[in-house]
Amino acid sequence: MIAIVDYGVGNLFSLVSSFRAIGAEAKLTSDRKEIEQADKIVLPGVGAFEDAAKKLFASGLAEVVVAQAKQGKPILGICLGMQLLFEKSYEYGEHRGLGLIKGEIRPIADVVPKDYKIPHIGWNKLEFPKKNELFRYLVGDNHVYFVHSYYATKCDESVIATTEYGGAITAAVANKNVYGCQFHPEKSGEVGLKILKAFTEV
């Protein structure tokens, strides 16, 4: 069973549906035991970093996720959920994350040319600086759906996919059993479902 951590942010309907579509059993939960007993954990998230981090820490679920990750359980962070895996974010101030992946979250505006639109919204192509099991079902060109205004940086060693938006933007990361996608696999058509399927099999 895959536990999708429900800590009160975002709309998780599509995420549950997309796991169902690939034949995986996934459950929305905020129950500590259920998360501990799950085979895999998905950390979702939309909205602002500070608010999400507060909810995650206050609910005690942050420490559960960190403990499970350290025991080797596969974890997938999606969008803001990926950003929360990092050490810190500079979204409106400076906020602490889970520290499972080395690096930090900064505004895209810091790196893209001025005439680029922010948020980075839409379908963009993945590039793979190194191989990862998350992408084992992908062939040819792979476009995925992004919606974000902040990006992960100072994380060269864990970057497994980038996308071109006025420069190479971190699209996915992995640190052993901890994975993160900046894009929304549950909104990225067939390509996204293939990535989720690969995660269910790691």
Next chain:
Amino acid sequence: MITKRIIPCLDVKDGRVVKGVNFSGLSDVSDPVALGKYYSDHGADELVFYDITASGEGRSIFADVLRAVAANVFIPLTVGGGISSLQDFDRVLKCGADKVSVNSGAIRNPQLIYEAAKLYGDQCVVLSVDVKRVDGRFTVFAKGGRENTGLDALDWIVRGVENGAGEIVVNSIDTDGVKGGFDLEMLKAVSDRVNVPVIASGGAGKAEDFVALFKALPKVDAGLAASIFHFGEVEIAEVKEILAKANIPVRR
């Protein structure tokens, strides 16, 4: 490089898609789930559903329809039609919408954009504007294009973006239904003023109209159309093929 999006728009009344036609392999053309899946499988980058039902009963059928679509289609879903409060946002987001499109509701209550953006994020709020030239000025119309609000369209759109609208749908009443191509003059005026994604609507009659749009206005992010796709006059795959040939980046 971000790709240009092609977005079919489906009007739903009492749970059924209005104006469907026969596609090969699609037995029920007015079933929103079947049609949504068809478009998704054939290259649509996003789907827009407009609820054109007025009754409360129709609204609850729409919620069921939305849930069924969201459970079966894994591309972004935008929902519009009768959105006038945060409760309306909540209602459609809970059923699986990713973005909510506001139009007349925001004209009646401009604060709605700000409040929704604060609660759900800018990316969730799409400002849809029906625009018509009146005495040479781009003017906002409400209630499906029936009522002249007297608002200057460019001012209204800029204000909407300042309040947190994350995307703008510009529907030109002047070119809508004419099928002579998108309203390039109006779209240029809007994209020169805002730095959020602009979605062109109204006027697409053939695949080449999308090429003309993105060639003339590289700042426009997406093209939205209803009837040409529903009547099977143009396939989305065909639009994408000729866009790719014209070196315009698309997802295929």
